[in-house]
Amino acid sequence: MFKNLIIYRIAATWVADFGALEAALAKSPFAECGPTQERSAGWGPPRGEEHGALAENIGGQWIFRFMTEAKMMPASVLNRRVNEKAAHIEATEGRKPGKKEKKDLKDEAKLDLLPMAFTKQGAMWVWLDPKARILVLDTGSQARADEVVSALVEGLTGFALALLDTQTSAQAAMAHWLTTQEPPAGFSIDRECELKAADDSKAVVRYGRHPLDIAEVRQHIEHGKLPTRLALTWDGRVSFVLTEGLQLRKVAMLDAVMVGQSQGDGGFDADVAITTGELSKLIPNLTEALGGEGRTGLDQKLPASLET
Template sequence: MFKNMIVYRIAPQWQVELTQVEEALAKTPFMECGATQEKSLGWVPPRGEQHGALAESVGGQWILRFMVESKVLPGSVLARKVKEKAERIEQETGRKPGKKETKELKEDAKLDLLPMAFTKQGSMWVWIDPASRLLVLDTSSQGRADEVVSLLVDSLPGLSVALLHTQTSPQAAMAHWLKEQEPPVGFSIDRECELKSATEDKAVVRYARHPLDIEEVQAHIDAGKLPTKLALTWDDRVSFMLTEGLQLKKVAFLDTVFEGTKADDGGFDTDVAIATGELVKLIPDLVEALGGEVEGGPAAAGAALTQPDGKAATAVAPRKSKGAAAGVVTGPEQEPVDTDPGSVPF
């Protein structure tokens, strides 16, 4: 659980209960692709139980699971089918199809082939921490993250999120830590990094399973190469790769995390409790190591909103709520909600 992390901050005005999230997700459940459907996406029960809840709470942490399925249609196969159709038209009419007609032939060929195409599926853990106002996606792809954020924003009224934005950029911080060999408090530098030149040649130097406290690394930084990835360990409990875009990759929980846990204690609740229990402490420590958070940072998802059927909603752009920071992704207006003292505020 959580091998990669892209972290968003949820705006404080969003106030919902878990039951409201469940009702919203139920409107876009995952369904397998139809015969001529190229892509399908939606929500599945995170516990893996058929007809189970789509939003689970473990220790106050909300866990969702996003699923996407797409048809695999090789370009060479599609091109051959289009060629066959074009040749048939030429034989019957004595003319070659024009550009517009060829485009139509391609669509027709795709519809012919989709029922026979193989499908591939991918899923993603989605974690909402109500107390800390965090949205965490288990992916290393910003494009896939944009897709999920768009679906959430479209489904949950009033939701507004933005990527975490820190006072010091991860790249500047990583360069300082490597050059001075002074990792931030609570962290240690591991044996993997990538340095990239900002010049036209885009020279790249990678170290794997190699000590980084060497003059060679410092010389590369002095020469203008900046870190794009750096392996770190937090509190001897969680190792990960920090990227220049403030993503966490290759997240791994070390043996110390599992001390006192029996081998047969595994299960959904245990996995969620362990993962979120560690990461909810790691994230603020990392933000502090990067100089603290800048409120209202860059946009979470500049892509167009995604409709439940997976098609781009080209007529709808992410709307900025009044007073919101530029680029913050928001959903439709939310009606005022009266919350009782026991409800969880966002």
């Protein structure tokens, strides 16, 4: 649960109402693609139960799930069907289809093939903390995140949000940490990093499973390469890769998180409680390490409940 994080700050003007959220999600439930439907998207039950609730409130943390399904249609298969249709016209009418007609033939071919196409489903966890006023999406794709954000903004009255911003950019901070080998309090630098040149060469250097406290890394930074990814561990409890765009990738709960957890506490509710419990501490700690929140345009400071 939550392997990649894109984090948003929710405007203070939005009135948090779980019932209103449930009603909004119910207007756009996920349904599998119809025979001639190329793509479908909507909200699915977080617990995976058929006809289950579309949102769960677990310890004050709201969890829901955005689902998609798309028909898989290889371009080679589609082009072959278009060529077959074009060849039929040429053979029966003695002419070659023009550019506009070729486009129409492509649309016809797609409708012919859609009922036979394989489907691929995807799902994204969504976590809303109404008290801390943050929204977290489990994706590394900004395009996918934008689709979910648009759906929520359209469905929830007064809902406004902006990507989490910090006073110090993630890239500048990562460069400083690598150069000084002094990560912020509570964090440690792990063994994965990517450095990219800012000039036209776009040269990239990647380190994997490699110590980063070496002169070579500092030299790359001194020569103009800047970190775009850096593996970190927070408090010995959560490991992740921080990106230049302030996304968290490869998020993993470490063994220390499970210490003291009862053997019989597994299941959806426990996973949510553990994950949100750790991340609700990590996010403000990381924000503080990056100089505190910047201006999001929402005119809202980090709530006292999340200050460290």
